[in-house]
Amino acid sequence: MSIYTDKLLNSNLIGAKTTDELFLMERKLSQTKVLYLKQNPIKGDFDYKHLKDIHKFIFEYIYSTAGKDRAELGFKNTPFGKYDNDGIFNTFVDGSNIRAEAKKIFDELREKNFLKNMDFGDFNKQAANFFIKLNNLHPFIEGNGRTQRIFMRELAKEAGYNLALNKIKGADIINACSYARYGNKTDLSVLFITVCKPIDKNTIL
Helix, strand or coil: CCHHHHHHHHHECCCCCCHHHHHHHHHHHHHHHHHHHHHCCCCCCCCHHHHHHHHHHHHCCCECCCCCCCCCCCCCCCCCEEECCCCCEEECCCHHHHHHHHHHHHHHHHHCHHHCCCCHHHHHHHHHHHHHHHHHHCCCCCCHHHHHHHHHHHHHHHHCEEECHHHCCHHHHHHHHHHHCCCCCHHHHHHHHHCEEECCCCCCC
16 A cells, blocks of 8 residues: 555545545545536636635545645655556656646646637647646645546636536546657647537537
8 A cells, every 4th residue: 555545544534444445435425526516616716726625625525635735745755656547657746846836837827818718729729738737736645637627627618618528538538648748748639629619508518
């Protein structure tokens, strides 16, 4: 058991005794919160705090660590990564650099006016680029993907687009983000295009 899974197990609020039991119960409980957020999104400024607020809401009854990043939990100068579906191990931003990198990412998003007033092609390209950076940040021990997808859905909505990332297989998103580390950002942009539509009265995703 890694130090991260050990932390999750010790911080769980649902009485799970093993990681298998924990993740099974977690998926069921978090899905209810994810569905709720589709109709009742968390209001925020699309900054790092907004991302953390979403994570806290999803996992607040599952982990005492909900809404806290790895730095806040004491994991600094500690390698953190995961294998993609091709067996490539991807290392994410170190805990000691999370705050600085988050500021850089979200400042850039604000400078781009939160991707508003962009045509379809530009929006998908910029949205994919932002998602890649957000995924590389991976601030939480668990639940990054779910939190990121909800954040992106609401960001897109504010920009005038429906971005239904739930229609893309998680494995495909993981692999596309992994490929982007080696300069291939096209795959994720193409995936976004397949589930993105301008908002109008006839568009419901």
